Amino acid sequence: MSVRNLDIGQLRTFVAVAERESFTNAAEKVFRTQAAVSQQMQKLEEIVGCALFERAGRRKRLTTEGLRLLEYARRMVLLNDEAYRVVTTRESHQSVKIGACVDAVDTLLPSYLEICAENFPNLSIDVKVAQSRWLGSALRKGDIDLMLDIVPHADFEHLLLRTSPVAWIAGLRYRHQAGGSVPLILMDHACPFRSSMIEALADAGMPWHSAFQTSTLAGIRAALRAGLGITARTVEMLAPDVRVLDPQVHLPALPAMKFHLYWRSGAINDSAMKVLHLVAPR
Structure with a gap:
C-alpha cells in the first residue's frame, strides 16, 4: 500500500477545527480565512480517503476516523514545533x-x-517590578527592554495585551453600610485604580474616605481579608476570600483596565524583539 505524506499545516488546522468545532472559529486561531480552512480540510480528507467531520447543528463534530486521526495530529504538530525550535533557537547570552x-x-x-520560556528556553529573562513612573524612566534610559503597564505611556511604541473588566471587590468579612461614606482601600501613591475609584464616586455624588492605605498589592489583599473596606481591581484578583460586591450596593460602574506592552522604537535588541513578536499581531 502506498503511503502519502500528511501536511503539518493541514493537521494544525484540523486540530483547531476539532477543538473549536467550527471552521470559522478555527480560522481565527490559525490566522486563515474560513474559505482557506474549508479548502485545507477538503484536501486532508482527500489524502486520508474518508470524511473527518460531520455536522451537528452549526458545529463540526469529528467522525470515528476523525477522532482516530486527532491524537496523531496533535502529536505530529507538537513534534514539528519542537523540532523547529531546537533547530532554529540559538544560544543567547x-x-x-x-x-x-x-x-x-x-x-x-x-x-x-x-x-517566552516555551519558545526560547535558553533565554535569560530579568523581571523588575516597580511603579509606573520608575518603569517609564527605566525604559527611556534603556535599563529595561520591555515594559508591562496599565498606565499609558504615549512616548513609546506599544501594543495592547489584554483589556480586563474592573469591579468593586471586598473580603468576606466586609458588610456594606448603605448611605454611609464608602471606606476605600487605596494605594498610597497615584495609580489608575485609585483615581478611577475617586472620580467615579465623585461623579456619582457618593461620599468616601480612606480606610486603609498601603504601598503594596499584598497590603491591599490583607486589608480586604480583614474587612476594612472595599477597593477596585481587575477580575483576575478575585479569590475564594475576595468577592465582587453585590450590584444592589449601587456603586458606580468603573472603566476597564488595559495592559500594554511598551518598547523604545529603534532601540530594542534582537532577543527582546523575539519576545515581542510572540504576542505581536500577525
Whole structure:
C-alpha cells in the first residue's frame, strides 16, 4: 500500500477545527480565512480517503476516523514545533529585561513568561517590578527592554495585551453600610485604580474616605481579608476570600483596565524583539 505524506499545516488546522468545532472559529486561531480552512480540510480528507467531520447543528463534530486521526495530529504538530525550535533557537547570552507594574505580576505576567520560556528556553529573562513612573524612566534610559503597564505611556511604541473588566471587590468579612461614606482601600501613591475609584464616586455624588492605605498589592489583599473596606481591581484578583460586591450596593460602574506592552522604537535588541513578536499581531 502506498503511503502519502500528511501536511503539518493541514493537521494544525484540523486540530483547531476539532477543538473549536467550527471552521470559522478555527480560522481565527490559525490566522486563515474560513474559505482557506474549508479548502485545507477538503484536501486532508482527500489524502486520508474518508470524511473527518460531520455536522451537528452549526458545529463540526469529528467522525470515528476523525477522532482516530486527532491524537496523531496533535502529536505530529507538537513534534514539528519542537523540532523547529531546537533547530532554529540559538544560544543567547543576552538577557531580556522586562519591567512590570504590580498589577501585572500575578495576572498577565505569568502566562507571558510561560510563552517566552516555551519558545526560547535558553533565554535569560530579568523581571523588575516597580511603579509606573520608575518603569517609564527605566525604559527611556534603556535599563529595561520591555515594559508591562496599565498606565499609558504615549512616548513609546506599544501594543495592547489584554483589556480586563474592573469591579468593586471586598473580603468576606466586609458588610456594606448603605448611605454611609464608602471606606476605600487605596494605594498610597497615584495609580489608575485609585483615581478611577475617586472620580467615579465623585461623579456619582457618593461620599468616601480612606480606610486603609498601603504601598503594596499584598497590603491591599490583607486589608480586604480583614474587612476594612472595599477597593477596585481587575477580575483576575478575585479569590475564594475576595468577592465582587453585590450590584444592589449601587456603586458606580468603573472603566476597564488595559495592559500594554511598551518598547523604545529603534532601540530594542534582537532577543527582546523575539519576545515581542510572540504576542505581536500577525
